[in-house]
Amino acid sequence: xxxxxxxxxxRPRGFDADEALERAVRVFWAQGYEGASLDxxxxxxxxxxxxxxxxxxxxxxxxRQALQRYTxxxxxxxxxxxxxxxxxxxxxxxxxxxxxxTTQPDCPAGCLGVQGSLxxxxxxxxxxxxxxxxxxxxxxxxxxxxxxxxxxxxxPVGADPGLLARYLMTVANGIAVQAAGGxxxxxxxxxxxxxxxxxxxxxx
Amino acid sequence: xxxxxxxxxxRPRGFDADEALERAVRVFWAQGYEGASLDxxxxxxxxxxxxxxxxxxxxxxxxRQALQRYTxxxxxxxxxxxxxxxxxxxxxxxxxxxxxxTTQPDCPAGCLGVQGSLxxxxxxxxxxxxxxxxxxxxxxxxxxxxxxxxxxxxxPVGADPGLLARYLMTVANGIAVQAAGGxxxxxxxxxxxxxxxxxxxxxx
DNA sequence: AGACTTCGGTATCAGTCGGTACCGAACGCC
DNA sequence: GGCGTTCGGTACCGACTGATACCGAAGTCT
Numbered sequence: 001x002x003x004x005x006x007x008x009x010x011r012p013r014g015f016d017a018d019e020a021l022e023r024a025v026r027v028f029w030a031q032g033y034e035g036a037s038l039d040x041x042x043x044x045x046x047x048x049x050x051x052x053x054x055x056x057x058x059x060x061x062x063x064r065q066a067l068q069r070y071t072x073x074x075x076x077x078x079x080x081x082x083x084x085x086x087x088x089x090x091x092x093x094x095x096x097x098x099x100x101x102t103t104q105p106d107c108p109a110g111c112l113g114v115q116g117s118l119x120x121x122x123x124x125x126x127x128x129x130x131x132x133x134x135x136x137x138x139x140x141x142x143x144x145x146x147x148x149x150x151x152x153x154x155x156p157v158g159a160d161p162g163l164l165a166r167y168l169m170t171v172a173n174g175i176a177v178q179a180a181g182g183x184x185x186x187x188x189x190x191x192x193x194x195x196x197x198x199x200x201x202x203x204x
Numbered sequence: 205x206x207x208x209x210x211x212x213x214x215r216p217r218g219f220d221a222d223e224a225l226e227r228a229v230r231v232f233w234a235q236g237y238e239g240a241s242l243d244x245x246x247x248x249x250x251x252x253x254x255x256x257x258x259x260x261x262x263x264x265x266x267x268r269q270a271l272q273r274y275t276x277x278x279x280x281x282x283x284x285x286x287x288x289x290x291x292x293x294x295x296x297x298x299x300x301x302x303x304x305x306t307t308q309p310d311c312p313a314g315c316l317g318v319q320g321s322l323x324x325x326x327x328x329x330x331x332x333x334x335x336x337x338x339x340x341x342x343x344x345x346x347x348x349x350x351x352x353x354x355x356x357x358x359x360p361v362g363a364d365p366g367l368l369a370r371y372l373m374t375v376a377n378g379i380a381v382q383a384a385g386g387x388x389x390x391x392x393x394x395x396x397x398x399x400x401x402x403x404x405x406x407x408x
Numbered sequence: 409a410g411a412c413t414t415c416g417g418t419a420t421c422a423g424t425c426g427g428t429a430c431c432g433a434a435c436g437c438c
Numbered sequence: 439g440g441c442g443t444t445c446g447g448t449a450c451c452g453a454c455t456g457a458t459a460c461c462g463a464a465g466t467c468t
Contacts, residue, residue, distance in 0.1 A: 010414030011465040035238055035325035038456060049457075050416055059456065108323070115322035118384050119314065121239030123456090132385040160394075166387070167395045174378025180322050181336040183370070190364075191371050198401040214444030215434045242426060253427080254446055263426065327426085 017055050020045040025066045025073070030108035033063055033117040033127035063116075063127055067134060070112045074101045078138055087149035091168055091199055094142070095192040098172040102179035103188065110180030113138075114173055139169045159200050171195045221259055224249040229270045229277070234312035237267055237321040237331035267320070267331050271338060274316045278305045282342055291353035295372055295403055298346070299396040302376040306383035307392065314384030317342075318377055343373045363404050375399045 023044045027036045038059060042052050056062040071078075077097025084090045102111050113135055117128040142165035149155040155164075175188050227248045231240045242263060246256050260266040275282075281301025288294045306315050317339055321332040346369035353359040359368075379392050 008414080009412075009466050011416085011463075013415060014464095015416095030323060031325045032238075032323035034236075035323060035328055037325065037454080039454085040325065048417060050418090053457070054415070110323065114381055118319035118322060118381065119234060119236035119239060119312070121235045121241060121244065124239055135381070135385055163391075163394050163398065166382070166391060167398050170378035170382050170392075170395050171375065171399075172378070173381035174374035174376070177318055177322065177339070177377035177381065178370070178374050181339055187367075187370060188374075190367050191374050194367065194371050194402055195375075195399065198398055212444080213436055213442075215436090215446085217445065218434090219446095241424075243424085252447060254448090257427070258445070 013051070013055065015045075015047050015051065020047055020052075020055070021062075021065055021069050022073075024062055025070050025112065026108060028063060028066050028116055029070070029074075029110070029112040032115055032124075034120055034124040060126055064130065067112065067116070067130065071134075074104070074107060075111075075113065077101055078141070082141055082145050086202060087146055087155050087164075088196075088199055088202060090142070090145055090149075091164075091196055092192075094168055095172060095175070095196065096189070098175050099179070099185050099188045099192060102176050103185040109182065111173070111176035114176040115180055135169065135173070139165050142168055153203050156200050156203055164200075167195075217255070217259065219249075219251050219255065224251055224256075224259070225266075225269055225273050226277075228266055229274050229316065230312060232267055232270050232320055233274070233278075233314075233316040236319055236328075238324055238328040264330055268334065271316065271320070271334065275338075278308070278311060279315075279317065281305055282345070286345055286349050290406060291350055291359050291368075292400075292403055292406060294346070294349055294353075295368075295400055296396075298372055299376060299379070299400065300393070302379050303383070303389050303392045303396060306380050307389040313386065315377070315380035318380040319384055339373065339377070343369050346372055357407050360404050360407055368404075371399075 023046070024041050027041050027044045030036075031040065038049055038052070041059070041062065042049050045052065047055075052062065056065060077100065078094065081090050081094035081097055084093050098111070101107075102109060113131050116131050117124050118131075120128045143161045146155060146159070146161035146164045150157065150159055150161055155161075171192065175191065178188060178191075179185075227250070228245050231245050231248045234240075235244065242253055242256070245263070245266065246253055249256065251259075256266065260269060281304065282298065285294050285298035285301055288297050302315070305311075306313060317335050320335050321328050322335075324332045347365045350359060350363070350365035350368045354361065354363055354365060359365075375396065379395065382392060382395075383389075
């Protein structure tokens, strides 16, 4: 039984949903969830409100999918960092990726996961909570990675994986705020270097 | 020539403008500039739109005054930190104050200067820029203080006051984001302690 | 060819946004 | 008391918010 169709029935959509989503990411990134109106979004996506609602459901769902897209794109440095062989390399790669992503010249400054919705009115509460969970998820990934590092003997037995993860995420979020305010990448790299000076030494 | 009046002419206002402003601070703090509607604000302030406009000008001006009030109130820890006798005490007091202020149980979590408006649509752009300048001003104060510390011999001659200031502000802003996400004060204090381990030693 | 399904555009919805005109009420000054 | 001024409340403004109903167009399937 092959249920896969060569093409879905009915009129095919006349735009590239992937590219439209990517445009939406930029708008949410630059203006936040509440600050991005449907006109802003559909204008940048190059489609009408009707097409957006049919393809993505509603504004909140569009934001959800935009966040996922952001995770796989601009924020893919997180997964890349987690894959580094040592805890120290995880940390340095993570912060370097955060700096690079938040100061990319052809992208909005800052981090969608931070400035997308930190404080919000009633209408943006769901988006705010979604982002808080997203950030907390990142912290959890780091914690698990550092726990593994302790287990593997890559970090001292006394090291606290939860604290190291929280510390890194705190610095990264601070970097995102700085970047949103216009601080340059090279200056942020000096900050990251300083933050990494306290990193526990690898066990020999 | 005494131009001072015992009381201004005309009908006196029937509410405490200071207390109303303090209520407005809470709303902006919790919901951000764009997320706080006039109904939210005036409802919390206990006054009508008309009274608000007469007393404060408009929403943007109200936000300006709320930010100033916030600076003198919840964010007064900055000035207190700057007055500490040594650079190290400035740093520890600054971060401790940031943690305390962003996790106060009877106040919104986080920092108004960060979550008030990080990313915004057209209507909130002025507020966003105002807050960016506010944060940059805090960094400048720290830099001047650390420059003085270098001059006074309190910090090593090789220390970079600008980097130290940026570093501290980055960690503090990161703490604010963590606090907005619900991270507890004691956990943030551990992060601050770790961040301060790299602090340059005082010259003996 | 004709049935069926989806797409995209227009036009519109009720609700909310920030901001104001208007007016009677309440006060200080003379 | 009368005048001038400010206050506070109602009622309203045009613009915009997110979200839909409707309908012809454009496809696939039998």
